[in-house]
Amino acid sequence: MNTDYQHIKVIGFDADDTLWVNETYFRDAELEFAKLLAPYETANKIDQELFKKETENLPLYGYGIKGFVLSMVEMAIEISNGSVSNETITKILNIGKDMLNKPVELLDSVEDTLKGLSKTYRLILVTKGDLLDQERKLENSNLTSYFHHIEVLSDKKEVNYSRLLDHLDINPSEFLMVGNSLKSDILPLVNIGAEAIHVPFHTTWLHEQVNENESKQKEYKTITSLSDLKAILN
Structure with missing residues (x-):
């Protein structure tokens, strides 16, 4: 799928299994x-x-x-x-x-990718889970400075994303979400008119898995590493 991302102004990143091992x-x-x-x-x-x-x-x-x-x-x-x-x-x-108490183990090319993209785009972190634990991991990751905004959601459904984008005054058509979960990071964004790029992790919790019919005919790109983002967006 050839997608033009020239209209993108803000890029959202999932955290767990997108930026670091979880x-x-x-x-x-x-x-x-x-x-x-x-x-x-x-x-x-x-x-x-x-x-x-x-x-x-x-x-x-x-x-x-x-x-x-x-x-x-x-x-x-x-x-x-x-x-x-x-x-x-x-x-x-x-x-x-x-x-x-596990150390934060960044995935390949994460910091270089964020550092490069932060010079051109407004970056936000959009994750879900326990607030205290996510704050700990973010602090220990040393990635905080690359993000304009950090949001820990109770869930990542269409309504959650819509409320967040509205609160931050972000037009969905100008927003790109990057994450490892089709269910939480990709399909909800596609459904509200945003762009999404899937970066699969080698293991996925059963609750986050989707069947073929749920993702069929949905427009999103899949890449193997965050390092591929720069070439795609330029």
Whole structure:
């Protein structure tokens, strides 16, 4: 798809798995969790039930590590019929603390790309999740200076983006969103008349996956690395 981006004035970037590693830590945590609960169920069953519990709890806890940990604790109690030990609950809490203390690992070409684009475009960060955790990661990333505005949303649906763009006085036709999730970073923007560029990450949470029909006939570009952005936009 050949798209002319000459009309773009503002570029939005997702954070997790677009600028830095995130989902990998959740997959590792799920493996640790399954090992802890191995006396009660198979790893596959634990994984399936944990995803159901996370989805069920999203309206209450929102996105992020803290909600994930609460879902693991609930699952441990339920799947063990209340017999899970205090020691195991402590280990589950420590899984979450370890995740929150992970260093920020930038993906390839992130800082060079932001540095270059910030000279021509107004850049904003648009992410979702736990506010405190996202602020920590952003601070530790040393990328703050490249963004004119930073927004942590409770969700990333069309209405959330529309409200944000309206608040920042950004015309959707002049806005480009860059992110790894078709569900959260790409399709909602296309649906409100903005541009979007998909940068896939090697692993995607099941909740963020979309079927072919949802993305069919939607106009967006896919690239393999943020380093490709400069050539596309120039």
